[in-house]
Amino acid sequence: MMTRISEVIRGWLGWCPHVWDPARQLPILNNTPADASHGQGKGIPARTSPMRQYRDQLFLWAIFFTMVSLPLIAIFIAADLTRFILGLGTITGFVVFLFFGRWLWHSLGMLGKGVTIKTGQKEYILTFIIAGAIPLSVVLLISAMLFLIPLAGALAFPAFATGFAFIPWYVFIMVLWWEEKTGSRVMFDKETSSFTAVRGPADVHR
Numbered sequence: 001m002m003t004r005i006s007e008v009i010r011g012w013l014g015w016c017p018h019v020w021d022p023a024r025q026l027p028i029l030n031n032t033p034a035d036a037s038h039g040q041g042k043g044i045p046a047r048t049s050p051m052r053q054y055r056d057q058l059f060l061w062a063i064f065f066t067m068v069s070l071p072l073i074a075i076f077i078a079a080d081l082t083r084f085i086l087g088l089g090t091i092t093g094f095v096v097f098l099f100f101g102r103w104l105w106h107s108l109g110m111l112g113k114g115v116t117i118k119t120g121q122k123e124y125i126l127t128f129i130i131a132g133a134i135p136l137s138v139v140l141l142i143s144a145m146l147f148l149i150p151l152a153g154a155l156a157f158p159a160f161a162t163g164f165a166f167i168p169w170y171v172f173i174m175v176l177w178w179e180e181k182t183g184s185r186v187m188f189d190k191e192t193s194s195f196t197a198v199r200g201p202a203d204v205h206r
Contacts, residue, residue: 062168089163111197
């Protein structure tokens, strides 16, 4: 009798009350029904895409500066004077990074606590310089070298400036070290000009 009734209902409405359609069931996330169109298989969320990971951006910048500086390095190391000035520029760039690294490490610690730093990359570096994070004696020494080095020849200043091309590698290594130590990932969103941190590789790749 029930089978007959089901057939009649199916004939009228096109469905049967005893037939379950699994395709219409929505997934449950945290006890809340979710739209099936937002389920798995959509890849990495936009806010955690690889190119928004700050270390990936640094890696690309480091490669770019290296590729640009390699032909210049080949020229500068051919002569004793420019080779010396190139080495002097490399040491000076590393010294500048030592002070910037302290500033950066403190900022990474703030990100790890959930703080969002809203500033562009260029503005952040400019703030570092204006804030006087580099001792005045170091600033005066670098200023004196910038004034005197061009007197050594036309290639002297380019050789000195090329030594600074390695700084993105220093920053990349520091950010990578901090991420491995804390289990977080530093994100930079160019649209909002803000730095944030997400916890763990699982949060980045889910």
